[in-house]
Amino acid sequence: MKKSFLTPGPSELYFTVPDHLKTALQDHVCEISHRSKAFQDIVQHTTEQLRKLLAIPTNFHLVFTSSATEIWERIVQNLSATSTYHLVNGSFSSKFYDFAVQLGRETTIYHVPENQGFEREILAKPSAAELICLTHNETSTGVMTPLTDIALVRATNPRSLVALDMVSSAPYPALDFSQIDTAFFSVQKCFGLPAGLGVWIFNDRCIEKAEQLQKNKQILGTYHTLPSLLQNSKKYETPETPNMLGIYLLGKVAEDMNQRGIQTIRQETDYKAALLYAQLEKSKVFSPAVTEKRFRSQTVVVAAGEAEKIKQFLALCQSHQIIVGAGYGKAKDTQMRIANFPTHSKEVMQKVADLLENF
Amino acid sequence: MKKSFLTPGPSELYFTVPDHLKTALQDHVCEISHRSKAFQDIVQHTTEQLRKLLAIPTNFHLVFTSSATEIWERIVQNLSATSTYHLVNGSFSSKFYDFAVQLGRETTIYHVPENQGFEREILAKPSAAELICLTHNETSTGVMTPLTDIALVRATNPRSLVALDMVSSAPYPALDFSQIDTAFFSVQKCFGLPAGLGVWIFNDRCIEKAEQLQKNKQILGTYHTLPSLLQNSKKYETPETPNMLGIYLLGKVAEDMNQRGIQTIRQETDYKAALLYAQLEKSKVFSPAVTEKRFRSQTVVVAAGEAEKIKQFLALCQSHQIIVGAGYGKAKDTQMRIANFPTHSKEVMQKVADLLENF
Numbered sequence: 001m002k003k004s005f006l007t008p009g010p011s012e013l014y015f016t017v018p019d020h021l022k023t024a025l026q027d028h029v030c031e032i033s034h035r036s037k038a039f040q041d042i043v044q045h046t047t048e049q050l051r052k053l054l055a056i057p058t059n060f061h062l063v064f065t066s067s068a069t070e071i072w073e074r075i076v077q078n079l080s081a082t083s084t085y086h087l088v089n090g091s092f093s094s095k096f097y098d099f100a101v102q103l104g105r106e107t108t109i110y111h112v113p114e115n116q117g118f119e120r121e122i123l124a125k126p127s128a129a130e131l132i133c134l135t136h137n138e139t140s141t142g143v144m145t146p147l148t149d150i151a152l153v154r155a156t157n158p159r160s161l162v163a164l165d166m167v168s169s170a171p172y173p174a175l176d177f178s179q180i181d182t183a184f185f186s187v188q189k190c191f192g193l194p195a196g197l198g199v200w201i202f203n204d205r206c207i208e209k210a211e212q213l214q215k216n217k218q219i220l221g222t223y224h225t226l227p228s229l230l231q232n233s234k235k236y237e238t239p240e241t242p243n244m245l246g247i248y249l250l251g252k253v254a255e256d257m258n259q260r261g262i263q264t265i266r267q268e269t270d271y272k273a274a275l276l277y278a279q280l281e282k283s284k285v286f287s288p289a290v291t292e293k294r295f296r297s298q299t300v301v302v303a304a305g306e307a308e309k310i311k312q313f314l315a316l317c318q319s320h321q322i323i324v325g326a327g328y329g330k331a332k333d334t335q336m337r338i339a340n341f342p343t344h345s346k347e348v349m350q351k352v353a354d355l356l357e358n359f
Numbered sequence: 360m361k362k363s364f365l366t367p368g369p370s371e372l373y374f375t376v377p378d379h380l381k382t383a384l385q386d387h388v389c390e391i392s393h394r395s396k397a398f399q400d401i402v403q404h405t406t407e408q409l410r411k412l413l414a415i416p417t418n419f420h421l422v423f424t425s426s427a428t429e430i431w432e433r434i435v436q437n438l439s440a441t442s443t444y445h446l447v448n449g450s451f452s453s454k455f456y457d458f459a460v461q462l463g464r465e466t467t468i469y470h471v472p473e474n475q476g477f478e479r480e481i482l483a484k485p486s487a488a489e490l491i492c493l494t495h496n497e498t499s500t501g502v503m504t505p506l507t508d509i510a511l512v513r514a515t516n517p518r519s520l521v522a523l524d525m526v527s528s529a530p531y532p533a534l535d536f537s538q539i540d541t542a543f544f545s546v547q548k549c550f551g552l553p554a555g556l557g558v559w560i561f562n563d564r565c566i567e568k569a570e571q572l573q574k575n576k577q578i579l580g581t582y583h584t585l586p587s588l589l590q591n592s593k594k595y596e597t598p599e600t601p602n603m604l605g606i607y608l609l610g611k612v613a614e615d616m617n618q619r620g621i622q623t624i625r626q627e628t629d630y631k632a633a634l635l636y637a638q639l640e641k642s643k644v645f646s647p648a649v650t651e652k653r654f655r656s657q658t659v660v661v662a663a664g665e666a667e668k669i670k671q672f673l674a675l676c677q678s679h680q681i682i683v684g685a686g687y688g689k690a691k692d693t694q695m696r697i698a699n700f701p702t703h704s705k706e707v708m709q710k711v712a713d714l715l716e717n718f
Contacts, residue, residue: 003387005387005390007392009600010389010390010391010392010393010600010603011390012390013389018384021380021384025372025377025380028362028364030547030553031362031364031366031372033366033369033684034369066429066555067425067599067600067601069598069599070425070582070599072581072582073582073583099582102578102581103578104578186600188389194389195393195601195604196555196556196601196602196603196604196605197555219461222432222435222457222462223428223429223431223458224429239428240426240428241428241545241547241555242554242555243602244369244553244554245554245555246555246602325392
């Protein structure tokens with residue numbers, strides 16, 4: 001029986017990955033030069049498939065890094081001189097904040113308790129910071145910020161740059177890119193790919209900002225400054241020898257997703273999330289960790305319960321060859337996190353819902 | 360007929376890689392948590408196999424980054440406050456220097472022309488810099504610095520930290536680690552692995568230096584500071600979700616190399632290099648680009664000739680399904696680079712030697 005990884009990242013490989021790996025070996029994807037036309041074609045294909053899948057406007061650029069973690073660092077280095085503002089509602093938005101502190105920025109933080117979202121008046125609060133950082137989907141707590149609420153940040157702060165962490169939600173959200181200036185994700189979550197690759201999307205305002213900082217003699221980094229990444233991306237290259245296999249696989253899976261249709265993927269995600277939340281609502285043992293419905297993540301469903309019950313349920317799932325994620329950090333034993341990514345079938349999600357119902 | 364990539368990186372995959380990839384999929388290497396015991400075991404295995412292969416002493420530590428390019432940046436950030444000294448004899452040692460400039464260090468450079476090595480008196484020159492950077496094997500020019508010469512740097516500069524770029528030579532050189540403080544390489548050269556992983560080795564003096572800089576409020580970076588990498592490596596973890604597949608494959612190939620025996624690999628490398636250099640010496644069309652024998656690389660053999668002849672010979676090789684690398688940078692058309700890595704068989708190297716002989 002096939003093992004299903006419903007863990008929130010790394011997660012189950014997209015079902016087409018093994019075939020694409022075979023083709024990659026046959027086509028010598030790992031052996032050709034990263035400066036060859038053949039590899040430029042691969043980078044171009046991946047870029048174009050992602051642009052289509054995410055409906056990225058032409059004034060936004062797309063480059064590759066080694067992880068989303070790296071992008072936290074590059075964003076702070078390249079898009080702020082002194083001040084950043086962080087909307088924190090879990091461990092990952094908190095780490096983004098930590099990076100700004102480590103890089104010596106004057107940081108402001110608005111913190112809500114675990115498993116809670118931001119009220120609209122908080123998002124609509126004016127900030128004097130150059131850069132406002134928020135996380136669309138907090139993988140640690142299962143809180144998803146509604147896109148219409150994210151728009152309030154931009155509306156109130158037209159002069160600040162707005163950075164959106166989409167690590168565990170892209171390509172699910174139908175993001176209106178005009179509401180943000182930069183967004184990013186890694187590939188081992190919803191894309192179902194081997195870890196080791198980050199995608200950084202940014203607009204012309206970000207380029208102007210980075211160039212302004214450079215003029216002011218600020219050090220932006222070395223090979224992975226925004227201008228260096230951008231310049232290389234124009235030739236469909238990267239400054240360093242990149243994770244070529246990762247870029248190839250991402251293009252193939254994005255193409256598969258485009259063929260399936262992003263609307264279908266979104267509808268299926270909503271359907272599968274609804275299955276789980278319905279059972280959690282009915283359950284006498286577990287409950288959705290996020291009480292307010294409009295903040296509930298569609299891609300990482302988090303359930304709360306007694307530690308003993310969580311342990312038993314994870315073991316039960318495991319006996320059915322289904323691996324469900326434990327809670328994160330403080331909630332390690334009292335929560336469980338069920339990834340609901342495009343590769344996870346309706347059947348396996350129905351199975352988990354059935355296990356919840358009969359538990 | 361099998362295609363052979365004698366390109367100096369990315370290069371031909373180590374011949375066991377396709378099998379290891381299959382096992383990785385079966386064992387869910389890309390799907391398990393990067394914080395799980397199962398993945399810690401993988402990191403431990405890779406670390407131990409590399410320690411054995413390279414004979415790394417216990418006072419040296421080993422961590423993983425996304426590339427050797429990244430390590431250039433991390434070394435300058437973490438191991439120097441103000442001053443670095445660079446021994447430059449090609450494009451890659453020059454890029455290491457560029458990184459130090461970009462990071463605002465006071466840099467000193469000693470530059471020798473392309474395809475030349477450093478005379479002993481140059482390496483034995485005292486430097487006031489905190490960090491001395493040199494490249495064991497210049498992939499761009501095919502110049503390898505003898506290990507006994509590298510020892511002169513340490514002997515003359517006991518107070519400076521010595522950083523050695525081994526990108527396109529490790530694990531070939533039998534490095535005496537007491538002659539340096541930090542060394543690093545990437546995996547798409549001699550290890551024959553997909554690109555997207557760097558290995559950074561450093562001793563306790565490097566840790567003390569980084570901690571001293573931190574005490575002095577210097578910003579060392581964020582997730583990939585030396586102390587952060589070190590702390591995570593003690594649990595066989597990485598700060599971010601890393602290129603897990605890359606770490607797994609590196610451990611498997613290092614194990615394969617240990618079984619083959621590092622002495623055998625070194626002897627075979629010398630034998631294959633000798634085949635090529637002998638033909639280049641005899642050739643009326645080509646000559647070794649590095650005239651002084653003691654500086655000739657054993658892992659990247661560079662030949663010089665007229666542009667038209669180089670072009671013809673590369674095409675001839677290609678008609679035999681052998682891909683040889685072009686020259687680098689200015690020498691793109693007038694040189695060719697033949698990688699001589701552990702995966703390249705004696706047979707294919709004999710074939711290239713025969714093609715040279717009959718050209």
